[in-house]
Amino acid sequence: MKKNIILIGFMGTGKSSLGRHLARRLGYKFVDTDSAIEEITGKTVEQIFRKDGEIRFRSEEKLLVRKLSRRAGLVVATGGGTVLDRENVEILRQNGVLICLTAAPEVIFQRVKNKKRRPLLSRGDLWENIVRLLHERAGAYEVAEFTVDTGELGFDEVLHQIINYLQQKEYIS
Ligand SMILES: Nc1ncnc2c1ncn2[C@@H]1O[C@H](COP(=O)(O)OP(=O)(O)O)[C@@H](O)[C@H]1O
Numbered sequence: 001m002k003k004n005i006i007l008i009g010f011m012g013t014g015k016s017s018l019g020r021h022l023a024r025r026l027g028y029k030f031v032d033t034d035s036a037i038e039e040i041t042g043k044t045v046e047q048i049f050r051k052d053g054e055i056r057f058r059s060e061e062k063l064l065v066r067k068l069s070r071r072a073g074l075v076v077a078t079g080g081g082t083v084l085d086r087e088n089v090e091i092l093r094q095n096g097v098l099i100c101l102t103a104a105p106e107v108i109f110q111r112v113k114n115k116k117r118r119p120l121l122s123r124g125d126l127w128e129n130i131v132r133l134l135h136e137r138a139g140a141y142e143v144a145e146f147t148v149d150t151g152e153l154g155f156d157e158v159l160h161q162i163i164n165y166l167q168q169k170e171y172i173s
């Protein structure tokens with residue numbers, strides 16, 4: 001059975017945008033957990049955080065992770081907080097290969113500064129929020145078996161590195 005390819009990493013590292021391209025290249029279906037949660041709930045991520053609270057968002061995320069683990073041949077772009085939950089990691093690992101995307105805080109800042117749809121970054125000072133969350137989450141993304149720095153490399157080069165790794169490990173043919 002084809003393993004799911006699970007992209008994890010901090011906000012703005014490129015999970016959603018690269019995931020879509022990776023899926024197209026591999027001929028896999030693409031699921032972005034944030035978009036899926038928006039479809040399921042009929043609300044944006046920002047609305048869920050604001051009206052229902054982060055706990056509600058995390059429980060939607062957890063339900064979705066369980067559902068996705070029953071499917072195969074997916075590229076999944078997770079949200080930056082999905083793997084903070086140990087159970088999510090265990091479930092995703094059962095039939096998935098975890099790939100982490102990273103980028104320096106300066107790169108993340110540039111990428112997210114004009115986007116208003118990330119509730120954890122939008123209150124207070126953006127730079128301080130990025131630095132604090134990166135610090136709090138240090139270690140959380142080490143559950144991946146392969147990591148690519150998307151700040152250093154262009155889009156195509158990142159895709160190339162991920163595909164090379166997957167081929168080398170025979171996760172894809
Ligand atoms: N080399 C690169 N790899 C990934 N994303 C990049 C790269 N260069 C620029 N970007 C941009 O950075 C942004 C990353 O945002 P997104 O894909 O939503 O990240 P995430 O889902 O991890 O929060 C996108 O606008 C993307 O076009």
Ligand SMILES: O=C(O)C1=C[C@@H](OP(=O)(O)O)[C@@H](O)[C@H](O)C1
Binds near residue numbers: 010079
């Ligand atoms: O890091 C986080 O806790 C979050 C990241 C977001 O996804 P991206 O990483 O795709 O921005 C989204 O799930 C939500 O705003 C919470």
Ligand SMILES: [Mg+2]
Binds near residue numbers: 016017034078079
């Ligand atoms: Mg995303």
